[in-house]
Amino acid sequence: MSIPAYIGAVARSSTTSDVFNAIGDAHRREVLDALISGEKAVGAIVDDLSMSQPQVSKHLRVLREVGLVRCRKEGRRRLYRLEPAHLEPLHEWLANYERALNDRLDRVDGYLKELQRHQGELQ
Amino acid sequence: MSIPAYIGAVARSSTTSDVFNAIGDAHRREVLDALISGEKAVGAIVDDLSMSQPQVSKHLRVLREVGLVRCRKEGRRRLYRLEPAHLEPLHEWLANYERALNDRLDRVDGYLKELQRHQGELQ
DNA sequence: TTGACACATGTCGATTCCGGCATATATTGG
DNA sequence: CCAATATATGCCGGAATCGACATGTGTCAA
Numbered sequence: 003m004s005i006p007a008y009i010g011a012v013a014r015s016s017t018t019s020d021v022f023n024a025i026g027d028a029h030r031r032e033v034l035d036a037l038i039s040g041e042k043a044v045g046a047i048v049d050d051l052s053m054s055q056p057q058v059s060k061h062l063r064v065l066r067e068v069g070l071v072r073c074r075k076e077g078r079r080r081l082y083r084l085e086p087a088h089l090e091p092l093h094e095w096l097a098n099y100e101r102a103l104n105d106r107l108d109r110v111d112g113y114l115k116e117l118q119r120h121q122g123e124l125q
Numbered sequence: 126m127s128i129p130a131y132i133g134a135v136a137r138s139s140t141t142s143d144v145f146n147a148i149g150d151a152h153r154r155e156v157l158d159a160l161i162s163g164e165k166a167v168g169a170i171v172d173d174l175s176m177s178q179p180q181v182s183k184h185l186r187v188l189r190e191v192g193l194v195r196c197r198k199e200g201r202r203r204l205y206r207l208e209p210a211h212l213e214p215l216h217e218w219l220a221n222y223e224r225a226l227n228d229r230l231d232r233v234d235g236y237l238k239e240l241q242r243h244q245g246e247l248q
Numbered sequence: 249t250t251g252a253c254a255c256a257t258g259t260c261g262a263t264t265c266c267g268g269c270a271t272a273t274a275t276t277g278g
Numbered sequence: 279c280c281a282a283t284a285t286a287t288g289c290c291g292g293a294a295t296c297g298a299c300a301t302g303t304g305t306c307a308a
Contacts, residue, residue, distance in 0.1 A: 022148055025145055054299095078306060079255080098158075178286095181285095201274065
């Protein structure tokens with residue numbers, strides 16, 4: 003007897019739909035890049051990149067759900083355009099690291115200044 | 126006859142090891158955040174965050190492989206520290222969209238003006 | 249109205265990814 | 279040498295992800 007009583011894998015933290023994850027996929031970044039020049043229909047993106055139409059549509063869906071892209075219907079086409087303001091989370095996150103880096107540089111700077119001071123005392 | 130000749134799924138673009146993918150995982154970002162205050166041993170990160178030690182070690186490995194983190198041996202511990210310079214690809218990529226954002230600044234400006242208008246209405 | 253076009257969505261198989269557990273490796277202390 | 283500590287790594291199962299196909303949905307044109 004004594005069934006192994008395996009606990010096994012646990013549900014992951016989900017959050018499958020944030021900006022960080024969205025830009026984690028290279029093809030998704032290509033789609034975004036294709037939209038930098040301006041509003042485009044799905045077919046135009048398919049032509050520009052070398053991806054299938056369903057593939058592009060699905061990536062657009064993900065990008066839309068995280069707000070990086072907006073859609074507008076025009077006749078039987080759907081025109082997508084960037085919404086760069088929704089890159090803010092990424093931007094803020096990056097800013098943290100720049101701040102951390104600068105703070106540490108400041109500390110190093112203070113440390114060097116103190117070193118100089120001690121050197122002056124020694125002389 | 127005529128065997129179905131199923132083509133099926135194709136190897137994905139791999140690239141499982143770039144900066145974009147590395148920061149795509151929320152836990153990995155937590156590990157990075159834990160290092161903002163400075164160099165830390167693995168155990169300290171495990172204590173700070175609520176993650177198992179192997180989990181932290183594995184995430185650190187990914188982060189190290191993309192250069193976001195560096196390791197230094199000290200006795201039987203390994204001290205990890207940020208390497209913010211390797212966030213450059215992200216930074217450059219974002220810069221592209223800032224340009225797109227600037228091109229659309231007029232719209233943001235209009236939005237802010239509308240916000241001000243609503244604030245005025247509320248007061 | 250019917251067919252063609254543009255796009256979205258559902259399904260499936262394969263692959264990747266992630267976390268839990270167990271274990272290996274290296275360093276220190278007794 | 280041996281035990282304890284600190285960390286890395288291997289293995290496994292489950293779940294998420296991705297792309298290829300097939301199909302559904304809405305819109306225009308004749």
